[in-house]
Amino acid sequence: xSSSSSERPPKVPPSTQEATDRPWLHLLLFVLTLGxxxxxxxxxxxxxxxxxxxxxxxxLLFLTVPEGWVIDGFRYAIPLLGFLTVHEFGxxxxxxxxxxxxxLPYYIPFPFNGIGNFGAVISIREAIPSxxxxxxxxxxxxxxxxxxxLGVLLYGFSTLPPPEYLLDLPGHEMLKEHIRQHGTFPDSPxxxxxGTFVLVVGQTPLYWLLSQGFANVPPMYEMYHxxxxxxGWLGLFFTALNLLPVGQLxxxxxxxxxxxxxxxxxxxxxxxxxxxxxGGIGFMDEVQPALADMGAGWGVLSWPILVLLFYAxxxxxxxxxxxxxxxxxxxxxxxxxxxxxxxxALTQFGYTGWLVWTLLIIFLIRVEHPPVxxxxxxxxxxxxxxxxxxxxFLLCFSLRPLSVL
Numbered sequence: 001x002s003s004s005s006s007e008r009p010p011k012v013p014p015s016t017q018e019a020t021d022r023p024w025l026h027l028l029l030f031v032l033t034l035g036x037x038x039x040x041x042x043x044x045x046x047x048x049x050x051x052x053x054x055x056x057x058x059x060l061l062f063l064t065v066p067e068g069w070v071i072d073g074f075r076y077a078i079p080l081l082g083f084l085t086v087h088e089f090g091x092x093x094x095x096x097x098x099x100x101x102x103x104l105p106y107y108i109p110f111p112f113n114g115i116g117n118f119g120a121v122i123s124i125r126e127a128i129p130s131x132x133x134x135x136x137x138x139x140x141x142x143x144x145x146x147x148x149x150l151g152v153l154l155y156g157f158s159t160l161p162p163p164e165y166l167l168d169l170p171g172h173e174m175l176k177e178h179i180r181q182h183g184t185f186p187d188s189p190x191x192x193x194x195g196t197f198v199l200v201v202g203q204t205p206l207y208w209l210l211s212q213g214f215a216n217v218p219p220m221y222e223m224y225h226x227x228x229x230x231x232g233w234l235g236l237f238f239t240a241l242n243l244l245p246v247g248q249l250x251x252x253x254x255x256x257x258x259x260x261x262x263x264x265x266x267x268x269x270x271x272x273x274x275x276x277x278x279g280g281i282g283f284m285d286e287v288q289p290a291l292a293d294m295g296a297g298w299g300v301l302s303w304p305i306l307v308l309l310f311y312a313x314x315x316x317x318x319x320x321x322x323x324x325x326x327x328x329x330x331x332x333x334x335x336x337x338x339x340x341x342x343x344x345a346l347t348q349f350g351y352t353g354w355l356v357w358t359l360l361i362i363f364l365i366r367v368e369h370p371p372v373x374x375x376x377x378x379x380x381x382x383x384x385x386x387x388x389x390x391x392x393f394l395l396c397f398s399l400r401p402l403s404v405l
Contacts, residue, residue, distance in 0.1 A: 033107035040116030041076025076227035087145030094140035138253025149235025156229035202398030243393035281350025
């Protein structure tokens, strides 16, 4: 293991990289992702019925579609795909700078997950040779994408219409009545009609800080009707996900390069415990009432089920050491029980979705980071960028990114 500050990875001729690229495939995936993201954005804003009733429409090839549907779909899709593109090309150009063979970004279209896509990825086609190279490739994407997300948010906040904007959208009658009477948003979500629900996106420190400087900021339960603002929030969300300090995510690369393998493992395991604690609280909040509705005594079963889940989740991260696993599961159980006993002050941080994300982390992304070929010391500038990435993560992260009323 070398700590020489002058060591550089060997250069690889770039000609072998272009030979495997298929630009037509990347362009096709981008066009499909643009279409699916426009579709998802238009559904969020929910203008379709209104504009169909008004008769405003556009002719696109062989289709006639509502004009507002197209406009709002693009207002959502362009900033979101702009963020994803800049993020991935940040990785791409950093890899090319170090002559590491990599693909162009692969966009993943999917119109039915509420976002319109599953993001974009690049494929690193060779082992990353040194800590510096690993750091540069890992940190470039989040830093570049964050600049775009911040710009989108500032534009979205500065162009917000007054609350009366929502009067033109279908549905939300109780909210509209409050706006007609008071000209403002209600402090809490109006009670939804039978069979409907209200989606609340999570507050992040940066979003809250920026929102204090602008007027007409919608509450978190109505933000998705503002396509540019929602795209900016998703930019923060995806930045935080990529910077999670685990495994081979961008945040894991940064943490490994800054502090080494031992401290990376400790921080990553602690963060997995935090996610499992939040997921356990969400589990009890959602599953226990459902079991209790099945009859007397059924609700109690949620606790042993949760213990088994914790044990299964910790089996690999704690090295299959049963004493450590049992102690970890017991600690998590006590933490969840304490949060439930204290009440909303802590249960507000529960989010069942982290159980799914933690499953992906453990079995696909992995908690620990594999070693690089050459351990090289980071320059002061790189260390500064690494600490900046950690600050950005803390500003963009929400322990409860989504909730449903």
